[in-house]
Amino acid sequence: MMKWEQLLSLRRQGDTNKRLRIEQDETRLGFEVDFDRVIFSSAFRSLQDKTQVIPLSKTSFVHTRLTHSLEVSVVGRSLGRIVGKAVLEKHPQLQKAHGYQFNDFGAIVAAAALAHDIGNPPFGHSGEKAIGNYFLNGNGKRFKSQLTEKEYQDLVDFEGNANGFKILTETKNGVEGSLRLSYATLGAFMKYPKESLPKKPTNHIADKKYGVFQSEKDFFVEVAEELGLQERGQENELSYGRHPLAYLVEAADDICYTIIDFEDGINLGLIEEEFALEYLINLVKENIITDKYNSLTKSSDRLAYLRSLAINTLVAEAASVFIENEEGILKGEFTVSLLDKSKYKAQIDDIIKISVAKIYQSTEVTDKEIAGYKILETLLDVYTASVENVFNHQTNQYDDLILKNLEADLNDKNTIYQNLMEVCNYISRLTDGNAMLIFQKINGNL
Numbered sequence: 253m254m255k256w257e258q259l260l261s262l263r264r265q266g267d268t269n270k271r272l273r274i275e276q277d278e279t280r281l282g283f284e285v286d287f288d289r290v291i292f293s294s295a296f297r298s299l300q301d302k303t304q305v306i307p308l309s310k311t312s313f314v315h316t317r318l319t320h321s322l323e324v325s326v327v328g329r330s331l332g333r334i335v336g337k338a339v340l341e342k343h344p345q346l347q348k349a350h351g352y353q354f355n356d357f358g359a360i361v362a363a364a365a366l367a368h369d370i371g372n373p374p375f376g377h378s379g380e381k382a383i384g385n386y387f388l389n390g391n392g393k394r395f396k397s398q399l400t401e402k403e404y405q406d407l408v409d410f411e412g413n414a415n416g417f418k419i420l421t422e423t424k425n426g427v428e429g430s431l432r433l434s435y436a437t438l439g440a441f442m443k444y445p446k447e448s449l450p451k452k453p454t455n456h457i458a459d460k461k462y463g464v465f466q467s468e469k470d471f472f473v474e475v476a477e478e479l480g481l482q483e484r485g486q487e488n489e490l491s492y493g494r495h496p497l498a499y500l501v502e503a504a505d506d507i508c509y510t511i512i513d514f515e516d517g518i519n520l521g522l523i524e525e526e527f528a529l530e531y532l533i534n535l536v537k538e539n540i541i542t543d544k545y546n547s548l549t550k551s552s553d554r555l556a557y558l559r560s561l562a563i564n565t566l567v568a569e570a571a572s573v574f575i576e577n578e579e580g581i582l583k584g585e586f587t588v589s590l591l592d593k594s595k596y597k598a599q600i601d602d603i604i605k606i607s608v609a610k611i612y613q614s615t616e617v618t619d620k621e622i623a624g625y626k627i628l629e630t631l632l633d634v635y636t637a638s639v640e641n642v643f644n645h646q647t648n649q650y651d652d653l654i655l656k657n658l659e660a661d662l663n664d665k666n667t668i669y670q671n672l673m674e675v676c677n678y679i680s681r682l683t684d685g686n687a688m689l690i691f692q693k694i695n696g697n698l
Contacts, residue, residue, distance in 0.1 A: 253582050253583050254479075254480050254481065254482060254493065254495075254496065254582045254583075254584070255480055255582075256339065256343055256346055256352075256582075257346065257350060258478070258479055258480035259436065259439065259479055259480065259495060259496060259497070260273070260346075260350075260352055260356065260360070260436050261434065261435040261436050261439075261478055261479055262276070262282045262283070262434050262435075262436065263434065263435045263478055264282075264429070264432045264433065264434055264435070265421065265428070265429030265432050265471070266428055266429055266432065271434075272350075272351075273350050273351040273352050273356070274350060274351035276351070281356070281359060282434050283356055283359035283360050283363060283434060283436065283437060284359050284363075285434075286359070286360070286363035286431075286433045286434055286437040287325075287359065287362055287363040287366060289431045289432070289433060290363055290366045290367045290370070290420075290431065290433075291366060293370075293431060295370050295419050295681060296318075296321070296366070296367070296370055297318075298681060298682075298683050299316065299317035299318035299321055299369060299370070300316055300317075300318040300683075301316065301683035301684055301685045301686070302316060302317040302318070302369075302372065302374060302376075302683055302684055303316070303317065303374070303375055303376035303379075303620075303684055304316055304317050304319070304320045304376070304513070304516075315512060315513075315516055317369050317372060320369065320508060320509070320512070321365070321366055321367075321368065321369050321370075322366070323508050323512060324365045324366070324368060324501075324504045324505050324508045325362045325363075325365040325366040325504075326362070327365070327504040327507055327508055327563060327567060328358075328361040328362050328364070328365030328366075328500060328501055328504035329358040329359070329361060329362035329365075330358070330567050331358075331361060331500040331503060331504055331567055331570060331571050331574075332357040332358035332359070332360060332361030332362065332497065332500055333354055333355060333357060333358035334567070334568075334571040334575075335357055335497075335500060335571050335574050335575060336353075336354035336355065336356060336357025336358060337354040338571075338575045338578075339354075339357065339578065340352065340353075340354055342578070357497065360434075360436050360437050360440050360497055361440055361497050361500045361501055361504070363433065363437045363440075364437050364438075364440035364441040364497065364498070364501045365501045365504045365505070367416060367420060367433075367437075367441055368416070368441065368443075368501055368505055369412065369416070370416045370419055370420065371411075371412040371413060371414070371415030371416025371417070371418065371419050371680060372412040372415075372416075372680070373410075373412065373415075373628070373679060373680040373682070374624065374627075374628070374679075374680075374682050374683060374684045374686075374687040375620070375621060375624030375627075375628070375684060375687070376621070376624075377412075378621035378624050378625065379624060379628060379680075380410050380411065380412055381625075382624060382625045382628040382629065383407075383410040383628060383632065383676055383679070383680075384407070384408050384409050384410045385625070385629075386628070386629055386632045386633075387404070387407040387408045387410075388408040390629060390632075390633075391632075391633055391636075392407065392632065392636060392672075395407070395636075395668060395672060398668045398669075399668070399669050400466070400669075401449060402447060402448055402449050402466050403466050403669040405448040405449045405451070406448050406465045406466055406467075406669075406673070407672060407676065409448055409451070409462070410676060410680075411444075411448070411461055411462055411463070412680070413442075413443055413444055413461060413462070413463045414448070414462055414463050414464050414465045414468075415465070415676070415677065415680050416441065417438070417441065417442065417463060417464055417465075417468055417472065418465055418467065418468050418673075418677060419677070419681070420433055420438065420441065421433075421438065421468060421471055422467075422468065424660075424661075425659065425661075435475050435478050435479055436479070436495075436497075438475050439475060439476075439479045439481065439495030439497070439498065440495050440497035440498050440500070440501050441498070441501065442463045442464075442472075442475075442494070442495060442498060443458070443461075443463060443494070443498050443501065443502055444458055444459070444460060444461045444462050444463035445458060445463050445464070445472075445476060445481060445491070445492040445493070445494060445495070445498075446458065446459065446462050446463060446464070446484075446485065446489075446490060446491035446492065447462055447464055447465075447466065447469060447489070447490040447491070448462045448465070448466075449489075450485075450489065453485065453489075453491075454587075455587065456587045457494075457502075457587060457588050457589050457592075458484075458493065458494045459491075464490070465673065466669070467669070467670065467673050469490055472490070473490070476492045479495060481493050481494075481495060482584045484584070493584035494581075494584070496574075496578070496581045496582060499574060499581060499586070499589070499590050500570070500571075500574065500590075502589055502590070503566075503570040503574075503589065503590040503591055506589060506590075506591050506600075507563055507566045507567065507570065507591070508563075510566075510600055510603055510604055510607075511532075511559055511562045511563055511566070511603070512559070513607050513611060514528065514531075514532075514603050514606070514607050514611075515555060515559050516611070517606075517607060517610055517611040518555060520611075520616075522610045522611050522614050522616075523606060523607075523610045523611070525551055525555070528606070529551075529554060529555065529558060531599070531602055531603050531606065532555075532558040532559070532562055532603075533558065534599050534602070535562050535565065535566075535596055535599040535600070535603070536558060536561040536562050536565050538565075539561055539564070539565055540558075540561060544557070545557060545558075565596070566591070566594070566596065566600075569591075569594050569595065569596060570590040570591060570594070573590045573591075573593045573594060574590055577593070624684075624687075626691075627687050627688060627691040628679065628687065630691050630694060630695070631679055631682075631687065631690060631691060631694070632675065632676075632679065634654055634694055635654060635655075635658070635675040635678070635679070636672060636675055637651075638650075638651040638654045638655050639655070639658075639662060639668075639671040639672065639674065639675055640668070640671070642655070642662045642664075642666075642671060643664075643666070643668050643671055645664070657678070657690070658674060658675070658678050659678070660674040660678065662674065
């Protein structure tokens with residue numbers, strides 16, 4: 253059974269001394285420092301020009317990854333505080349003996365939620381698929397024989413969550429441990445604490461995807477062991493039980509994309525307004541103040557009221573499910589997401605079903621995803637060819653020009669896997685606009 257005392261570790265990469273909660277400066281708490289470090293990072297800033305739902309959208313009221321991440325963080329903070337209050341009531345020694353406060357839980361979840369999409373490539377989830385497809389079916393197939401099975405799987409099933417862990421923790425360009433976040437925040441960030449193989453070994457929610465590349469697995473193990481995460485999987489399989497607060501990060505994300513993507517769809521005219529409002533009313537009918545709702549004359553105000561009410565309703569529900577199942581979560585026996593156990597699951601599923609049909613599969617989205625595939629395939633072709641030439645000591649002047657952008661230490665000690673990961677990591681950090689600009693330059697259009 254996992255223990256909160258370990259799970260709330262303030263340790264950071266490279267620490268030699270223990271960081272005790274009781275000795276923390278309350279005006280600049282370690283978990284709040286995590287939030288600050290994420291928000292000031294260049295990787296986080298780049299999310300302002302990355303797709304949430306509508307790729308390359310120039311419409312002001314449509315969410316980018318940046319606005320989505322900020323909203324998920326706010327929702328996550330609320331969830332963390334509600335849960336933290338209940339956990340401290342149930343385990344009073346956490347406060348009395350160690351000095352933990354309920355706001356600590358909120359700060360950890362807020363920081364992890366803020367970073368939850370930091371590893372996502374340009375063009376949304378289609379960007380992940382485009383990178384994977386390049387190595388599975390495209391010219392990247394040529395590298396398969398030079399890689400271990402797990403290394404190749406990292407590439408053909410490129411995963412934003414694992415890439416996020418890389419960005420948050422990788423020592424690069426002389427910067428030790430990247431953002432050096434607390435292990436508690438890194439634990440909450442790791443929704444899928446396993447390597448890429450075996451793929452979906454069980455139906456447990458923690459096995460749905462993976463959360464660490466082969467390149468970061470040693471530090472990943474260090475974090476998991478410090479936090480006391482449960483070892484799972486067979487021999488020679490890197491797999492751990494989820495940090496309990498990862499359930500809250502996931503719930504915050506689920507709440508925001510369910511409700512706010514739906515709102516974007518309405519604002520873009522992809523979903524008929526009156527029809528959509530009925531679905532939101534169905535979700536909040538227990539909490540709606542009918543007189544207040546009817547007094548709102550503008551449809552945009554009605555939508556804002558229902559959105560706010562829906563988020564509050566689902567926050568209270570997710571926190572309640574967590575508190576009810578806290579013991580099972582600590583034992584690693586809770587196998588689904590919090591909202592999957594929600595009494596509102598049917599209403600949530602209805603909203604997501606409409607979003608899939610009307611937004612995610614809309615012509616505007618699919619057209620831009622097609623363009624994203626072509627853009628990323630072209631970039632991968634050019635950059636992988638150049639790093640392959642580095643590996644084989646066959647670089648030319650064009651390679652030198654191309655590799656100036658990479659800002660990576662490409663030396664002859666690197667394996668081909670390390671060089672390919674440098675390329676994928678570089679491309680993943682590009683904004684939608686930057687990826688398009690480089691694509692145009694490669695094609696000779698200045």
